[in-house]
Amino acid sequence: MTALSGKVQTVLGLVEPSQLGRTMTHEHLTMTFECCYFPPAPGDKMIAEAPIEMKNLHWLRQNPYSCHENLLLWQETDAVREELLCYRRAGGGTIVENTTTGIARNLPVLRQLAKDTDVHIIAGAGYYVDVTHSEETRKSTVEKLTDIIVSEVLHGADGTDIRCGVIGEIGTSWPITESERKVLRATAHAQTQLGCPVIIHPGRNPAAPAEVVRILQEAGGDISKTVMSHLDRTIFDHGELLEFAKMGSYLEYDLFGTEMLNYPYNMEVDMPSDSQRVQTLAFLVKEGYEDRIVIAHDIHTKNRLTKYGGHGYSHILKNIVPKMLSRGISQNQVDKILIENPKHWLTFK
Numbered sequence: 624m625t626a627l628s629g630k631v632q633t634v635l636g637l638v639e640p641s642q643l644g645r646t647m648t649h650e651h652l653t654m655t656f657e658c659c660y661f662p663p664a665p666g667d668k669m670i671a672e673a674p675i676e677m678k679n680l681h682w683l684r685q686n687p688y689s690c691h692e693n694l695l696l697w698q699e700t701d702a703v704r705e706e707l708l709c710y711r712r713a714g715g716g717t718i719v720e721n722t723t724t725g726i727a728r729n730l731p732v733l734r735q736l737a738k739d740t741d742v743h744i745i746a747g748a749g750y751y752v753d754v755t756h757s758e759e760t761r762k763s764t765v766e767k768l769t770d771i772i773v774s775e776v777l778h779g780a781d782g783t784d785i786r787c788g789v790i791g792e793i794g795t796s797w798p799i800t801e802s803e804r805k806v807l808r809a810t811a812h813a814q815t816q817l818g819c820p821v822i823i824h825p826g827r828n829p830a831a832p833a834e835v836v837r838i839l840q841e842a843g844g845d846i847s848k849t850v851m852s853h854l855d856r857t858i859f860d861h862g863e864l865l866e867f868a869k870m871g872s873y874l875e876y877d878l879f880g881t882e883m884l885n886y887p888y889n890m891e892v893d894m895p896s897d898s899q900r901v902q903t904l905a906f907l908v909k910e911g912y913e914d915r916i917v918i919a920h921d922i923h924t925k926n927r928l929t930k931y932g933g934h935g936y937s938h939i940l941k942n943i944v945p946k947m948l949s950r951g952i953s954q955n956q957v958d959k960i961l962i963e964n965p966k967h968w969l970t971f972k
């Protein structure tokens with residue numbers, strides 16, 4: 624038990640869990656994704672370097688990681704503020720902002736956005752994938768990393784007094800690297816001390832989510848308070864999905880709005896459409912997992928913003944919820960996915 628027990632920690636301080644309302648559990652409001660730049664095909668160099676404009680939008684949606692400018696979401700704070708006001712008007716209450724160390728977390732900007740928009744914003748502690756780890760992080764012991772993560776939650780991060788309310792997204796690759804294993808153990812140890820929510824970015828392999836859960840379990844982590852992100856690009860076989868679901872984490876479908884033919888980080892993957900994502904949610908609900916599902920858009924590039932012809936942060940509330948209701952998911956189940964499950968996850972033990 625800590626002073627945080629029974630509360631949710633936003634960038635503006637502690638709130639009662641009942642205040643959160645509809646919650647997107649995996650978004651970014653300011654970050655850079657330069658770590659994951661993917662060079663364009665030889666014939667696409669011109670379009671990749673051209674300014675973003677209407678005639679390039681189809682190419683950009685298909686190749687979002689091959690345009691350097693598209694990766695700089697941190698440049699769009701004014702557009703993001705507008706979109707958060709839209710999200711509020713659409714009935715949104717809370718956003719979990721998963722930007723961690725390595726992809727340019729900016730807590731003062733998050734605090735200002737929360738003040739300007741009245742959306743509850745919850746910031747993330749810890750580290751993204753290995754390629755973004757500093758030499759210092761790589762050399763740190765599990766104990767040292769644990770202390771840093773705990774301090775980011777209890778005292779504030781990046782030299783500010785702004786406190787994180789979740790650990791993650793904790794980045795892992797496939798195969799999981801040594802440095803990432805250390806961060807996972809530190810995450811579990813910090814979670815044991817704090818009773819806090821954890822959220823994981825798994826590597827792009829169907830075996831990755833279960834391997835992460837095993838590492839967390841061995842280190843004493845609380846899997847029932849852990850979200851596994853990005854299942855929509857990771858586990859495709861329904862049998863394998865149910866096997867993973869039995870391990871007890873929250874199951875997150877968080878790439879709503881992303882429809883692309885070729886997924887450059889794993890060309891084996893057929894990225895699902897939003898309709899297919901809804902079908903998978905309906906399947907999981909039918910199998911009895913309505914208390915374990917959370918959803919989001921994971922906006923991390925400019926082209927996902929409405930300013931650039933994208934779907935924005937309100938897409939789920941405006942378009943996906945009606946689709947869910949028309950595909951056998953009840954209003955009560957939608958409310959669990961958008962309100963109750965995030966609330967339980969985000970409340971400190």
Ligand SMILES: [Zn+2]
Pocket residue numbers: 649650651721792921923
């Ligand atoms: Zn993310």
